[in-house]
Amino acid sequence: MAEQSKFKQEPHKLLVIPGPIEVSDDVLFANAHPSMSHISPDFISVFGDSIRMLREVLFTKTGQPFLVAGSGTLGWDMVASNLVEPGEHALVLHSGYFGDSLAECLKVYGAKPVQLKAQIGAAPTPDELENALKGSKFKIVTVTHVDTSTGVLSDIKSIAEVVRRVSPETLVIVDGVCSVASEEIRMDDWGIDVVLTAPQKGLGTPPGLSILCASERAIQTFTTRTAPPTSYYASWVNWLPIMKAYEQGTAAYFATPPVNLIYAFNASLTEITKGKVSLEERFRLHREASKRIKQAVTDLGLKQLVLDPAFAANGMTAVWLPEGVSVPNLLSAFAKKDVVIAGGLLKDFKTKYFRIGHMGISVVDSSRGDVDKIIDALGQSFREAGAAK
Amino acid sequence: MAEQSKFKQEPHKLLVIPGPIEVSDDVLFANAHPSMSHISPDFISVFGDSIRMLREVLFTKTGQPFLVAGSGTLGWDMVASNLVEPGEHALVLHSGYFGDSLAECLKVYGAKPVQLKAQIGAAPTPDELENALKGSKFKIVTVTHVDTSTGVLSDIKSIAEVVRRVSPETLVIVDGVCSVASEEIRMDDWGIDVVLTAPQKGLGTPPGLSILCASERAIQTFTTRTAPPTSYYASWVNWLPIMKAYEQGTAAYFATPPVNLIYAFNASLTEITKGKVSLEERFRLHREASKRIKQAVTDLGLKQLVLDPAFAANGMTAVWLPEGVSVPNLLSAFAKKDVVIAGGLLKDFKTKYFRIGHMGISVVDSSRGDVDKIIDALGQSFREAGAAK
Numbered sequence: 001m002a003e004q005s006k007f008k009q010e011p012h013k014l015l016v017i018p019g020p021i022e023v024s025d026d027v028l029f030a031n032a033h034p035s036m037s038h039i040s041p042d043f044i045s046v047f048g049d050s051i052r053m054l055r056e057v058l059f060t061k062t063g064q065p066f067l068v069a070g071s072g073t074l075g076w077d078m079v080a081s082n083l084v085e086p087g088e089h090a091l092v093l094h095s096g097y098f099g100d101s102l103a104e105c106l107k108v109y110g111a112k113p114v115q116l117k118a119q120i121g122a123a124p125t126p127d128e129l130e131n132a133l134k135g136s137k138f139k140i141v142t143v144t145h146v147d148t149s150t151g152v153l154s155d156i157k158s159i160a161e162v163v164r165r166v167s168p169e170t171l172v173i174v175d176g177v178c179s180v181a182s183e184e185i186r187m188d189d190w191g192i193d194v195v196l197t198a199p200q201k202g203l204g205t206p207p208g209l210s211i212l213c214a215s216e217r218a219i220q221t222f223t224t225r226t227a228p229p230t231s232y233y234a235s236w237v238n239w240l241p242i243m244k245a246y247e248q249g250t251a252a253y254f255a256t257p258p259v260n261l262i263y264a265f266n267a268s269l270t271e272i273t274k275g276k277v278s279l280e281e282r283f284r285l286h287r288e289a290s291k292r293i294k295q296a297v298t299d300l301g302l303k304q305l306v307l308d309p310a311f312a313a314n315g316m317t318a319v320w321l322p323e324g325v326s327v328p329n330l331l332s333a334f335a336k337k338d339v340v341i342a343g344g345l346l347k348d349f350k351t352k353y354f355r356i357g358h359m360g361i362s363v364v365d366s367s368r369g370d371v372d373k374i375i376d377a378l379g380q381s382f383r384e385a386g387a388a389k
Numbered sequence: 390m391a392e393q394s395k396f397k398q399e400p401h402k403l404l405v406i407p408g409p410i411e412v413s414d415d416v417l418f419a420n421a422h423p424s425m426s427h428i429s430p431d432f433i434s435v436f437g438d439s440i441r442m443l444r445e446v447l448f449t450k451t452g453q454p455f456l457v458a459g460s461g462t463l464g465w466d467m468v469a470s471n472l473v474e475p476g477e478h479a480l481v482l483h484s485g486y487f488g489d490s491l492a493e494c495l496k497v498y499g500a501k502p503v504q505l506k507a508q509i510g511a512a513p514t515p516d517e518l519e520n521a522l523k524g525s526k527f528k529i530v531t532v533t534h535v536d537t538s539t540g541v542l543s544d545i546k547s548i549a550e551v552v553r554r555v556s557p558e559t560l561v562i563v564d565g566v567c568s569v570a571s572e573e574i575r576m577d578d579w580g581i582d583v584v585l586t587a588p589q590k591g592l593g594t595p596p597g598l599s600i601l602c603a604s605e606r607a608i609q610t611f612t613t614r615t616a617p618p619t620s621y622y623a624s625w626v627n628w629l630p631i632m633k634a635y636e637q638g639t640a641a642y643f644a645t646p647p648v649n650l651i652y653a654f655n656a657s658l659t660e661i662t663k664g665k666v667s668l669e670e671r672f673r674l675h676r677e678a679s680k681r682i683k684q685a686v687t688d689l690g691l692k693q694l695v696l697d698p699a700f701a702a703n704g705m706t707a708v709w710l711p712e713g714v715s716v717p718n719l720l721s722a723f724a725k726k727d728v729v730i731a732g733g734l735l736k737d738f739k740t741k742y743f744r745i746g747h748m749g750i751s752v753v754d755s756s757r758g759d760v761d762k763i764i765d766a767l768g769q770s771f772r773e774a775g776a777a778k
Contacts, residue, residue, distance in 0.1 A: 007396055012423040020424045020648060031649055032421035034401040035409045035595070037729055069597045070622065071458045073644035077622040105621040200645060206424070208458045208597045208647030231620060232494040233459065233466040253734070255462035256589060258597030259409060260420055261650070340426055345642070 005029040013335065016374055017342035018148045018178055018316040018357035019201035023264075024271060024365075031206055031264035038259050039251035046266045047246040047257065053269035054213060057180060057203075057279065058195055060187035063213040066239055067265070069258040070210035072177040074234060075196025076105040078212055079140065079173050081231035082222050083194070086110030088139040091132055091170075095123040095154055096147030097345050098175060109230045111139075120346070121307040123147075123154040126162045133166045140171045140193075145179035148201075149345040150305045151318035151355065153183065157190045164191045171218055177201060180211075181272055181279075182286045182315035182359045193218040199261070202286075202315055204360035205268045208261050277364055283314070289363035289371045290314040293356060296375045300382055305353060315359040318344075320352060325385045327351050333381035339373060394418040402724065405763055406731035407537045407567055407705040407746035408590035412653075413660060413754075420595055420653035427648050428640035435655045436635040436646065442658035443602060446569065446592075446668065447584055449576035452602040455628055456654070458647040459599035461566040463623060464585030465494040467601055468529070468562050470620035471611050472583070475499030477528040480521055480559075484512040484543055485536030486734050487564060498619045500528070509735065510696040512536075512543040515551045522555040529560045529582075534568035538734040539694045540707035540744065542572065546579045553580045560607055566590060569600075570661055570668075571675045571704035571748045582607040588650070591675075591704055593749035594657045597650050666753055672703070678752035678760045679703040682745060685764045689771055694742060704748040707733075709741060714774045716740050722770035728762060 005025040015022055036043050047067070054065045068074065084090055087110060092103045094117040103113040116124045116132050129141070141163050143154050160172045171193040176185060182202030185195060193215040199205035214222070214236075222229075222236055229235040238254045245252035272282065294312065297304060297319050305318040321327065327343040331354070334341050342357070344350040356378075362370035394414040404411055425432045436456070443454045457463065473479055476499060481492045483506040492502040505513045505521050518530070530552050532543050549561045560582040565574060571591030574584060582604040588594035603611070603625075611618075611625055618624040627643045634641035661671065683701065686693060686708050694707040710716065716732040720743070723730050731746070733739040745767075751759035 007421070009421070009423045015424045015426060017426050019645065020427065022424050028421045028423070032396070032398070032417045034398045034417070035404045035411050037404060037406050037731070038409065038596070039731075040729065069458060069460045070463070071644035071647070074459070074622045077620070080621065108617070108619070108621040108624070198645065200648075206647070206649040207427070207645045208650055210458075228497070230497070231466070231622075232469065232497040233463045233620075234622065235497070255460035256408065256587065256596045258460070258595070258647075258650075259589075260595040261597055261647075340429065342426070342428075 013338045013340050014370060014373060015340050016357050016362060016370065017340060018355050019359070020207055021201060021204060021357055021360045022362050022370070023204050023206065023268065024361050026271065027205055027264050027267045030267035031260050033260055033263040036259055038257050043259055043262070044246055044249055044251055047262055048249060050262060050266045050269055051243065051247045053273045054211065056273045057269065058185055058187045058213050059189065060213060062216050063187050064219050064240070064243065066212040066214070066236070066243055067257070067262065068210045068239060069208065069255070071207065072196065072198030072210060074210035075212045076102050077231050077234040078210070078236065079194055079196065080106045080109040080111060081229045081234050082236045083171060083218060084109065084111040084139050085225055085227050086230065087112065089114065089136060091116060091138040091141045093124045093129065093141065093143040093154065093159070094118060095144055095150060095152040097149035098144045098147050102142055102175065121150060121152060121305045123152050123311055126155070126158045129159060129162050130166055133163065133170070138167065138170050140173050142173040142175065144175040145183060145185070146313040146315065148178040148316065151313045151316050152306055153311050153313040155311070156185070156192065160191045171221060178313070178315060181282065183313070184283050187213065187215065199265055199268070202359045203265070203268055204271070205265045206261065208258055209265060282364055285363050286314040286359065289358045290317065292371055293317050293358055293374060296378055300379065316355060316357045318353055318355045321354060325382070327354060329385040330354055330381055333384040334377055337377040337380065339377040402727045402729050403759060403762060404729045405746050405751060405759065406729060407744050408748070409596055410590060410593060410746055410749045411751050411759070412593050412595065412657070413750050415660065416594055416653050416656045419656035420649050422649055422652040425648055427646050432648055432651070433635055433638060433640055436651055437638060439651060439655045439658055440632060440636045442662045443600065445662045446658065447574055447576045447602050448578065449602060451605050452576050453608050453629070453632065455601040455603070455625070455632055456646070456651065457599045457628060458597065458644070460596065461585065461587030461599060463599035464601045465491050466620050466623040467599070467625065468583055468585065469495045469498040469500060470618045470623050471625045472560060472607060473498065473500040473528050474614055474616050475619065476501065478503065478525060480505060480527040480530045482513045482518065482530065482532040482543065482548065483507065484533050484539060484541040486538035487533045487536050491531055491564065510539060510541060510694045512541050512700055515544070515547045518548060518551050519555055522552065522559070527556065527559050529562050531562040531564065533564040534572060534574070535702040535704060537567040537705065540702045540705050541695055542700050542702040544700070545574070545581065549580045560610060567702065567704060570671065572702070573672050576602065576604065588654055588657070591748045592654070592657055593660070594654045595650065597647055598654060671753055674752050675703040675748065678747045679706065681760055682706050682747055682763060685767055689768065705744060705746045707742055707744045710743060714771070716743060718774040719743055719770055722773040723766050726766040726769065728766040
């Protein structure tokens with residue numbers, strides 16, 4: 001399926017924001033596959049294989065993947081319009097920016113979200129979750145696995161365990177946009193009902209796809225709902241037959257799939273599931289790179305947004321700026337070293353911190369030397385940006 | 390902005406379905422642009438220029454473009470959830486498959502669609518429209534400019550004229566998925582309120598983008614609506630500030646844009662608006678190629694689905710199969726000549742007809758010889774498929 005690219009990408013600045021990330025030549029030039037019919041046998045098999053490989057990445061045998069042109073955000077619409085009926089309650093575990101937006105999305109489709117908020121840099125605890133579940137009946141509990149705005153990693157295994165024990169009918173929804181393929185997720189073993197994500201982070205593919213995987217229980221909830229789904233483009237009534245058809249090797253039409261991007265996604269999934277590095281080793285390499293970068297941050301006397309190291313993401317790091325260093329100065333010092341990092345995202349603190357992504361080939365392919373480059377640039381840029389105030 | 394590609398795409402079968410279509414090397418390899426931050430100055434200007442060039446293609450000075458990761462279908466959700474409020478009436482002019490789907494989409498968001506249906510191969514007439522408008526009050530009238538299932542071209546200039554005269558507050562919504570950049574559309578002069586489209590047809594770009602342009606009147610309708618929009622991902626509350634920011638040269642975040650695809654779209658828009666062939670000449674070349682292909686169809690004794698040649702699309706042709714020739718046989722005879730065409734799309738007649746696309750570089754760049762290749766393959770394949778029954 002995935003062929004070795006004949007093309008090599010041009011030299012360019014190293015992109016280490018928390019997504020989009022650097023992608024391999026094979027993936028990038030699969031995105032420049034000559035135009036193909038969306039119902040050609042070649043494309044059907046590339047689409048079907050992508051569905052199957054996504055299951056491997058999420059350690060699920062029975063999950064139902066959905067691959068739809070869109071962004072990670074569209075996955076929220078899928079959850080809100082297919083799994084929750086108007087008037088039903090949703091518990092949103094809030095660990096940053098994305099909790100607020102998800103709650104907003106749920107409201108639009110008629111659900112009643114309640115947020116369980118942690119302070120900045122933390123995530124709600126399993127005990128807090130247990131109390132909340134005992135107080136009310138929730139159709140779904142949502143958790144942002146890695147909140148890209150804070151770098152907080154939620155313990156989705158424990159969260160799912162609490163939900164399964166205290167409120168077994170409640171669906172566990174994981175926003176894995178900034179975690180899939182960089183953090184371990186075992187859908188079946190952990191009892192997770194939905195993982196939604198996007199291609200441009202740990203999955204090492206250009207952006208433009210909404211990627212979601214639903215458990216059998218989630219599909220059952222969808223098929224037995226009483227009111228029809230409250231969205232059209234995000235409706236599984238429209239998409240489920242398409243996904244089944246492509247997986248079974250035939251074509252079906254609802255809307256034209258992003259053909260080239262599916263070729264690119266297939267190339268990346270092939271690297272992830274069939275490459276030299278196993279998934280377990282991939283997760284270990286993310287942890288190792290993360291440790292090195294976080295140590296470099298600490299060595300500079302800087303503080304992460306994450307309050308407890310046990311809840312720090314392994315694919316990104318968010319760091320408070322000290323007095324006298326501005327985001328633009330820091331970013332431009334990095335840019336002079338041909339390294340692109342990101343500023344803050346939390347509304348009230350945008351100008352107070354910066355973020356570094358360390359996912360995908362930048363940490364898996366050590367021959368690139370990206371982690372060293374990040375650490376060198378960090379030290380030098382800090383001195384320069386501090387001086388340039 | 391758009392640089393000459395250093396790369397050349399591999400030899401491959403000529404793709405002449407009614408989208409996706411063949412794309413130029415510049416466009417294809419812009420889709421393989423090295424990873425870029427969605428808030429980098431370089432990308433912001435590429436995004437802003439794409440917005441501005443889209444206005445040129447649609448002959449509008451004041452239209453507000455939206456470029457969102459998704460498919461053409463998502464444009465319907467934008468219309469249904471932003472411009473119509475629950476309980477309001479919509480008149481859907483039906484000229485094939487896409488009228489039914491659009492009516493379905495409107496219903497999901499609470500609108501009350503009425504379809505004005507023509508027989509297969511025709512479109513509702515301006516007189517029928519006038520009668521319908523006099524009978525009821527409609528918030529929007531929708532028309533499929535070219536219905537990809539039938540090849541029927543609707544006369545959107547006359548339709549808009551009737552609506553403006555008879556029911557001036559009603560918004561005119563054009564589904565231009567299979568027409569933008571292959572058929573003339575003058576948004577401002579003709580009084581059209583929304584054109585929604587997709588990149589993989591006349592716009593000569595890989596699929597994966599929902600492209601929409603809204604008139605000032607449409608934006609006014611949106612900003613003065615009483616209920617909030619009924620979608621989240623398709624909501625202009627979320628997207629309007631993003632489009633304005635990128636056009637003004639700053640970044641804003643709602644969901645990650647499909648960065649690479651925007652580079653590709655920019656490359657194609659650059660060819661269309663700044664290339665050697667003017668827009669008027671581009672339309673003329675589409676008409677000329679269409680005439681040649683339709684003549685070849687007639688010469689073979691075959692009949693188009695379109696009943697009246699005045700209502701035939703210039704970017705595609707749909708043709709009834711004679712007795713004894715099956716779609717699979719015909720498609721495989723074409724494939725042996727390295728030409729890929731499409732079967733039928735209308736639910737009840739899928740196996741009774743075939744479709745050829747003739748848009749973009751296949752008709753604009755005559756040095757490729759694609760039109761000759763299509764005509765040669767048509768004659769030969771027909772003889773072979775007839776013999777192979």
